[in-house]
Amino acid sequence: MNEVFRFLMDDFLTKPVILIGLLVCLGYILQKEHITKIISGTICAMVGLQLIIFGGNQFSNVFKPIATAVSDATGISGYIMDSYAMRATTQQALGDNLGYMGYVFLLAFAVNLILVYFGKYTRARGLFLTGNIGTAQAQAVLWLVLSNLMIRTMPAVIISSVLLGVFWAYSTTLAAPVVEEVTGGGGFTIGHHQQIGIWFFGKIAHLFGKKEQDAENLKLPGVLAVFNNNVASVCIIMWVFVGAFMIPLGVEGIKELAGNDNWFEYIFMVGINFSVYMTVLLTGVRMMCTELTAAFRGIQERIVPDALPAIDVAALLPFSPNAATLGFIFCTLGTVLSIFVLLIAGSPILVLPGATPLLFSGGPIGVVANKKGGIRSVILCCTLLGIIQTFGTVWAITMMQYPEGAGWSGMFDWATVWPVITKLLNWIGQIFH
Amino acid sequence: MSTPLHVLFVCGYGVGTSAMAAINVQKALKAERISAEVQHTSLGNMGSLKDWADVICIAVNLQQGVRFEPGKHIVTMINILDGPGIAGQIGKIVDEYYPGIRE
Numbered sequence: 001m002n003e004v005f006r007f008l009m010d011d012f013l014t015k016p017v018i019l020i021g022l023l024v025c026l027g028y029i030l031q032k033e034h035i036t037k038i039i040s041g042t043i044c045a046m047v048g049l050q051l052i053i054f055g056g057n058q059f060s061n062v063f064k065p066i067a068t069a070v071s072d073a074t075g076i077s078g079y080i081m082d083s084y085a086m087r088a089t090t091q092q093a094l095g096d097n098l099g100y101m102g103y104v105f106l107l108a109f110a111v112n113l114i115l116v117y118f119g120k121y122t123r124a125r126g127l128f129l130t131g132n133i134g135t136a137q138a139q140a141v142l143w144l145v146l147s148n149l150m151i152r153t154m155p156a157v158i159i160s161s162v163l164l165g166v167f168w169a170y171s172t173t174l175a176a177p178v179v180e181e182v183t184g185g186g187g188f189t190i191g192h193h194q195q196i197g198i199w200f201f202g203k204i205a206h207l208f209g210k211k212e213q214d215a216e217n218l219k220l221p222g223v224l225a226v227f228n229n230n231v232a233s234v235c236i237i238m239w240v241f242v243g244a245f246m247i248p249l250g251v252e253g254i255k256e257l258a259g260n261d262n263w264f265e266y267i268f269m270v271g272i273n274f275s276v277y278m279t280v281l282l283t284g285v286r287m288m289c290t291e292l293t294a295a296f297r298g299i300q301e302r303i304v305p306d307a308l309p310a311i312d313v314a315a316l317l318p319f320s321p322n323a324a325t326l327g328f329i330f331c332t333l334g335t336v337l338s339i340f341v342l343l344i345a346g347s348p349i350l351v352l353p354g355a356t357p358l359l360f361s362g363g364p365i366g367v368v369a370n371k372k373g374g375i376r377s378v379i380l381c382c383t384l385l386g387i388i389q390t391f392g393t394v395w396a397i398t399m400m401q402y403p404e405g406a407g408w409s410g411m412f413d414w415a416t417v418w419p420v421i422t423k424l425l426n427w428i429g430q431i432f433h
Numbered sequence: 434m435s436t437p438l439h440v441l442f443v444c445g446y447g448v449g450t451s452a453m454a455a456i457n458v459q460k461a462l463k464a465e466r467i468s469a470e471v472q473h474t475s476l477g478n479m480g481s482l483k484d485w486a487d488v489i490c491i492a493v494n495l496q497q498g499v500r501f502e503p504g505k506h507i508v509t510m511i512n513i514l515d516g517p518g519i520a521g522q523i524g525k526i527v528d529e530y531y532p533g534i535r536e
Contacts, residue, residue: 129453130449130453131452132446132448132449132452133449183512186512186514186515187512187514187515188514192449222497222498223498225497225498225499226498228445228476228494228495228497228498228499229476229477230445230446230447230475230476230477230478231475231477231478232477279477279478282446282447282448282475285448286447286448286452286473286474289448289452290448290452290473293449293452293453293456294452294456297453297456297457309514311449311450311453311513311514312444312448312449312450312453313449314444314445314446314449314450314492315449315450315453315512315513315514317445317492317494318492318493318494318510318511318512318513319511319512320494321493321494321497324494325494359445360445
């Protein structure tokens with residue numbers, strides 16, 4: 001009996017997938033769902049989490065041998081800047097603690113909800129509903145708190161939840177006026193990885209051009225639409241950047257990596273495989289997070305109907321499709337320029353952009369810039385965005401406390417605000433140890 | 434009871450905006466007395482659900498370069514949080530092509 005109890009408490013119940021499954025199951029029971037929904041929904045969430053873990057690990061496994069080979073050849077450590085790389089890094093760093101991410105996520109939502117409920121006094125208006133993003137941030141903040149403060153899990157969960165909940169409440173509120181202007185009173189704000197970026201560029205974008213020079217009057221080459229397709233864009237972007245990253249290895253070095261395969265086939269399959277594992281990851285996110293988003297939306301409508309729902313950043317893109325495409329292009333340009341600066345300066349850390357920051361930071365900032373300052377502002381703001389994101393991510397990577405990870409977010413807030421918070425956490429941790 | 438209308442929501446990664454749109458529109462469709470089943474996916478994975486869908490709701494920025502077979506009903510979304518507006522567009526399609534579905 002004792003042994004069964006010990007197995008349950010020390011082993012079974014601490015496994016991330018079980019912990020998350022229990023949480024989801026409890027949620028369904030509290031919502032008085034039908035028994036079939038309780039069973040199927042709980043299993044779907046658990047399978048979803050396993051898909052995310054599997055996809056993230058494989059994502060790292062494709063990249064790590066390349067990064068190691070390049071590091072051996074040149075002394076430069078390469079990392080991927082993509083929010084899904086941050087997910088992969090922090091899930092590996094947390095190990096069996098990953099399951100506590102679920103508690104951070106729910107408690108942070110509760111903190112955010114309380115701040116908005118008392119909005120008259122706290123001035124917070126935005127409520128973070130984006131389950132697909134919130135879970136990734138919950139595990140990243142949990143890891144940063146655990147590794148920098150060096151405290152036990154439970155206090156770390158509490159501190160992470162408060163930090164994240166306060167960040168959600170005020171970052172979404174800061175972005176709200178800009179989002180309202182861009183969407184013509186769309187009735188929402190953004191809850192993603194770059195709300196502070198939307199606020200920042202909302203403040204400066206009008207300086208760079210006239211909004212009458214609207215990007216929507218342009219005719220862009222139709223072939224660019226290929227980047228709208230996530231499966232294709234991940235593959236193409238990885239071919240370009242990881243391919244370029246492998247140049248110092250030469251054909252001989254790549255042959256060594258390829259083993260029995262042809263070296264060209266190896267490079268070709270790297271892009272394809274990144275896209276495979278990204279698709280696996282996204283399938284997992286869809287299975288685990290959709291119900292969370294739905295539940296949060298329900299709670300928001302019931303408890304704080306006047307709050308601004310903070311939703312996924314892609315909601316901005318339809319308001320200016322051309323500006324979104326141009327934003328993607330010039331964010332890529334700024335990123336590439338910064339990578340050359342890193343190379344020339346002899347930086348020991350190099351970052352390679354994934355699809356997510358280019359499409360989902362570059363795109364929306366492009367839409368904001370176009371609304372405020374037209375096409376010239378799109379060009380300048382998004383180039384600047386790429387520069388800030390690249391250098392900020394290098395800074396964040398020096399502090400991620402897990403050098404063997406595949407990479408870090410690469411999105412504006414995680415290249416600016418969160419590295420500052422990480423630095424503060426690190427100082428506090430050093431004072432007490 | 435007739436078979437419910439199959440509505441597919443499509444966004445870039447198929448995890449954020451399409452999910453939120455589906456949640457909002459499903460509620461608004463109920464108000465329109467249209468029984469519907471909804472799913473959401475990414476543009477890259479849309480092919481696997483195209484046959485299932487009666488109506489495809491897709492953000493305007495993603496429509497460029499995408500070809501749909503004739504006869505497929507497409508609803509273009511700008512504000513994905515505008516559940517009633519999108520449901521209204523679906524309602525027009527229902528009245529014209531699936532008149533049995535509205536209760």
